[in-house]
Amino acid sequence: MVDLELVRRIADAAEEADGAAPLDEATWLALLHRPETVRSWVRVDGFALLIGEDLSIVVDPSARGRGLGAGLAADAVPAAGPVEAWSHGDHPAAEVLAERHGLERTRELWVMRRPSSVPLPQLPVREGITVRGYQPDDAEAVVRVNAAAFAAHPEQGAMDLANLRERMAEGWFDPAGLLVAVDSASGEVLGFHWTKQHSPALGEVYVVGISPAAQGRGLGKLLTLTGLHHLASKGVDEVLLYVESDNAPAIAVYGGLGFEHAANDTHVQYGRPNLCKRSDRVGSL
Secondary structure (H helix, E strand, C coil), X not given: CCCHHHHHHHHHHHHHHHCXXXXXXXXXXXXXXXXXHEEEEEECCEEEEEECCEEEXXXXXXXXXXXXXXXXXXXXXXXXXXXXXXXXXXXXXXXXXXXXXXXXXXXXXXXXXXXXXXXXXXXXXXXXXXXEECCHHHHHHHHHHHHHHCCCCHHHHCCCHHHHHHHHCCCCCCHHHEEEEEECCCCCEEEEEEEEEEECCXXXXXXXXXXXXXXXXXXXXXXXXXXXXXHHHCCCCEEEEEEECCXXXXXXXXXXXXXXXXXXXXXXXXXXXXXXXXXXXXXXX
């Protein structure tokens, strides 16, 4: 079994030093709910985790520069087959390790941020569409829309009812922050914007998913703006989101809403060429 207390201590120290969390939500959910799926190599000052094809290597800042990361990589990087590893913050040391093991830079994920001090546009009116907070009987519809919206993105698209419930069991979950767009006449769920509040000061555009059958009705902008107004009402100082660096249409939408990207707010994925799957952290705009 993984020593969760030790992993959390090292991860917290790395986040404080680097300004970015070294483990994503999916990794934590696996550690907490499906520990049997996690292969681990844990040292007193660092660890490596392998969950399927996803590799994480984290070294306590106080122990860096001693070859610990290289040793963990030598143990944990599979000799063959697909593997994916994220560098949260695009660290030069991660690039060196990746090259040593034949892994190439395959994706860049941008963090874009928006200060709440910038006024928000008024909410657009979409005839025949109602946006409301999540209700318990929406679960199956949200999973269905998510699967259709992210059919080309296995990580997010694979969310089932069990995974939805795991996320909703987290301390940050607020039903009012999971905004659902429904057809006013039929009640059919057309899309959703799941917001997240990390702290009193920080919110996130967590997932925006639109049913392919409802594309072209302006739901992306409507749901995104509704979520931003919700987070502003909670008093956050800043809202962030994640977007693929090559998703020009989404970047244009977010830029028009006041989001900006700084070069050091970039996460890089390394993997074996032609063996990497692709996924988005946020939605189908």
